Amino acid sequence: MKILVTGGAGYIGSACVQALCEAGHTVVVFDDLSTGQADNVSSSALLLQGDLTDSQAIFEVCAEYPFDAVMHFAAKKAVGESETDPSLYFKTNVVGTINLLRAMDKYNIPKIIFSSTAAVYEPPADDKPFTEKTKTGPLSVYGATKLMVEDVIKTYARTGKIQEYAILRYFNVAGDAGLEYREEAAQNVFPIIARALTQGEAFNIYGTDYDTKDGTCVRDYIHLRDLVEAHTLALITQKSGTYNLGTGTGYTVRELVEAFNAELPEPLRVIEAARRPGDAPAVVADASLAAEALNWTPKHTLKEMVEDTLRVYRK
Numbered sequence: 001m002k003i004l005v006t007g008g009a010g011y012i013g014s015a016c017v018q019a020l021c022e023a024g025h026t027v028v029v030f031d032d033l034s035t036g037q038a039d040n041v042s043s044s045a046l047l048l049q050g051d052l053t054d055s056q057a058i059f060e061v062c063a064e065y066p067f068d069a070v071m072h073f074a075a076k077k078a079v080g081e082s083e084t085d086p087s088l089y090f091k092t093n094v095v096g097t098i099n100l101l102r103a104m105d106k107y108n109i110p111k112i113i114f115s116s117t118a119a120v121y122e123p124p125a126d127d128k129p130f131t132e133k134t135k136t137g138p139l140s141v142y143g144a145t146k147l148m149v150e151d152v153i154k155t156y157a158r159t160g161k162i163q164e165y166a167i168l169r170y171f172n173v174a175g176d177a178g179l180e181y182r183e184e185a186a187q188n189v190f191p192i193i194a195r196a197l198t199q200g201e202a203f204n205i206y207g208t209d210y211d212t213k214d215g216t217c218v219r220d221y222i223h224l225r226d227l228v229e230a231h232t233l234a235l236i237t238q239k240s241g242t243y244n245l246g247t248g249t250g251y252t253v254r255e256l257v258e259a260f261n262a263e264l265p266e267p268l269r270v271i272e273a274a275r276r277p278g279d280a281p282a283v284v285a286d287a288s289l290a291a292e293a294l295n296w297t298p299k300h301t302l303k304e305m306v307e308d309t310l311r312v313y314r315k
Helices: 011-022 055-064 079-084 086-106 141-158 189-198 224-236 253-261 288-294 302-313
Strands: 002-006 026-031 046-049 069-072 111-117 164-170 172-174 203-206 218-223 241-245 250-252 270-273
Touching: 002 011, 011 026, 011 069, 011 224, 026 055, 055 086, 069 086, 069 224, 079 086, 079 141, 086 111, 086 141, 111 141, 111 224, 141 164, 164 224, 172 189, 172 224, 172 302, 189 203, 189 253, 189 302, 203 253, 218 224, 218 253, 218 302, 224 241, 224 288, 241 288, 250 253, 253 302
Parallel strands: 002 026, 002 069, 026 046, 069 111, 111 164, 164 241, 172 218, 203 270
Antiparallel strands: 218 250
16 A cells, blocks of 8 residues: 555654555655654655645645555644644644645545544543543643544545544553654653653652542553554554544553662652642543454553663663
8 A cells, every 4th residue: 555654753653654664555754854753764665854734745745646545643742832832733733634634635545544642532520441432522722633633534534525534542652663762852751751760850740639549640551562553453444433542451650650660770759749730530541442443452561661661761
């Protein structure tokens, strides 16, 4: 297959590009390289630098190559930044995707696999795992833009502008897929812990009075390799759908710290801080629909995610 990967120089995108190339697909990467790393794009793929908010640029790419599908990762993703600069997020995430879908319609590209997020859900009133039918109600501008894009994609499919879609709602991604991808500015908890260790700083635990087993927030962590596999399976699935991607197992922040401490000569220094606005007590995936429809089951452990993170960030 000929596949366009937007944002294919990013952490998740580059890992998917690597897997697609290894599987024998022809891959074109379209990335503005604002945060992506060109050195991590497979040499078997063609890397084109461009911005999805420039409609002419993406139209020209889609006109030149007869793509069979698009994997769409290109987006801004920092929750805090989205709150201070919402215009940037609506322009990049929503307008950029509309430009991509317009190009797909014009040049008859039938399928899109979209990188979405569990941030589209409304914070739960209990600790039950999120299903795809859990009420949506994002707290952040970032989450709101992702939900808007989901709706636009579904509308394009309903009106026949594209044929198929897979919307993949990620929970918390960590680990390495062999590229040793290191994001210095990443706001995910694994890189934050790794930076604290390498810089000799403390790690902040925000909130210790939640109604959980040890008072700290519970999260579902998924290995990057498992996430990549879900994308490759979505590529060959012929039915449109929206799928949670997580393990179904939640870990508290304290348990995550202990998982790191088990691999360290000295324990991570921790500071207990006040709650952050918008943090839900527990966010855990029910990924049974992905298991049924995509034949996907996560295989990698929290220990592997921790080991990968330490190996990459200690270099």
